[in-house]
Amino acid sequence: MVPARPSAGRWRGLAALAATAIVAVLAGCASSPPTPATAPRVSVPTAPPPQPPLGPLTGPLTHPKSRWVPADWSELPGVQDDAMHEAWIVLMANCQRPNAVMAPLCQELRRLSIGTPEEQRAFLLERLQPYRVEALDGQPQGLLTSYYEPVFEASRTPTSAFAVPLYQTPAGWVPRRPWFTRQQIDTLPEAQAALRGREIAWLADPVDALMLHIQGSGRLQITEADGSRRTVRLAFAGTNEQPYRSVQQWLASQGVSPIGRWPEDVKDWARQNPQRVQQMLWSNPRYVFFREEPLTELDAAFGPRGAQGVPLTAGRSIAVDRDSIPYGTPVWLATSGPVAQLSRLVVAQDTGSAILGAVRADFFAGTGAEAGRFAARMKQPLRLWALWPRGVDPSGAF
Template structure:
């Protein structure tokens, strides 16, 4: 399981009931400026378990000639470490050319390589629905310590020794308040955080980076480590945003990550009660951050690339497949209303999955890490058209 729950997605699931990696469903909100993609062509098609691929032309893909494919190429090479079925020969060539080949030869030369080797297919549902939904996720970047103090008093834990022997395992409240629960996680602390909302953030997201303020790198800066998903307590996930709405803290329309933080700051005595509303606890393993420019491993088992990796339903799109996205950039309100929508049209790699990334035309866009990525992920709820690119020599 990797990055299985997007915190802002789960808030959206409460606020607007939009499909997210953590569940929920709603009609897709149409965004002004979205092209709806080209009309679905008639012609040969391929069937997947949950999708129909209809043969298309390069001219059907809005914005195809404008994408900076040299930036996409390294994500392809990463994915070729574990190639999809039918990709072995092309992946051998991509690895031989190397991850910097795209930057060396330029976008147009990469485009020529892609058009020569691959065939575009428009993705639709089995019933022919060609529009879907794009959401976003990210990797939190938090501050922590190896040892607790008066400020850093909220731990993240390694998996308890008996985690697999008892299902479900102790709930969040039981781990914190019962002798048996406390004993199960005693001495299993990985790092300590300063804010219980940061604990919630990384547990819901499933992975994160932590800047250790009491451990320095050889360069004298705080060491940054990655905490990767290592299991959970098999308790059901419950949205704290949903709980807060039920408590009257705000309305469904107002539910957001900033709204949760504001409520917690105004009601510090009730934060524990809010946290206990979500009985699921995620456990972590520490990994060295050997490649700071790469994200955590996705479900394909390769590092995610910000802006070029997506999560998909593998019954619709095999992991390791290039996917052309036609959507719009997330927007924020400004004085006078919403600004005109700008296109988000680019080639990405299907390298991850999610428990609620389900259906044919459905993708979760990996924005990266840190505060800006959090903000972008929280605003991403866009209509989507998508095409897969498949080797011409493969069935």
């Protein structure tokens, strides 16, 4: 879960594709508008509707794992520079399943999907109040990591080349109840019996399977039994509810040099130490089960569905600790470091077992190898501002 920064052109390309696709399926839209390249100029009123009073902003609001401190928009770095056409993609996607406080804004968000960047930015500044997210002790700085959706070759049937299974949830599995560890799944007859017949597909490399377990979802380019090929999505279905342990930390404890390229360096180590591969894999007891989903052309423009139930948007969706920030909350993210300089609007749409704490986020980088290289390197200081509708008390969000 834990690459050089993707080029601006890549983000813009995905944004353009996604913008064209998403408007066709959003609830409440009567028809599909033209693509951005051909859309006629439409005059959108710039005057916002009358605003409710902001209410007193006299001090921080305490939540289970964070406190929100009222802030001025001028405190947020890069507010005037963010690409509104990209930000609007994730805001519109968020309206597929908004939280209760964002839902009343969705009609105006849809209307402004054909507005100018200036109109869109003015709407955000008028309608949303920033709150600086801090730890309970007042610390405003946290940690940003990144994750992505890997793509692997797979076989529908086991072969000498494809012998590593990926499973659906096992027989007798109960959500949120601990099940066998990774080592027990590989060695105990009763665990193997519960998984028999639950195989979705087979991979060639156990490190690739581990990557899918760490990321929680992915795409498979499958060769079917009849020789045909198609791409499917593996979505997260559940876990064995065992603790997550970092394989990289285990390798470091064994005296292995720091992993610079993930997973390439791990695969190199595995080839040089085949007798220790199982020990490495078993160092992480957590095991993930999947469900197969079809992948349409529209689906392919977005990532998998996050915990909010909304398809993730590359470069604009984050995973958070929901005891710090509720799902569906727009967030201003700022990070500076050797991997990327980012100041942008994102939306809290997912979670993860390692994403814990007040100022903590996992940045969804997208799909494929380039996104994977970015995600593998991202580990930088982070600051967050929750963007909450004006006039709505955020203390009732938890």
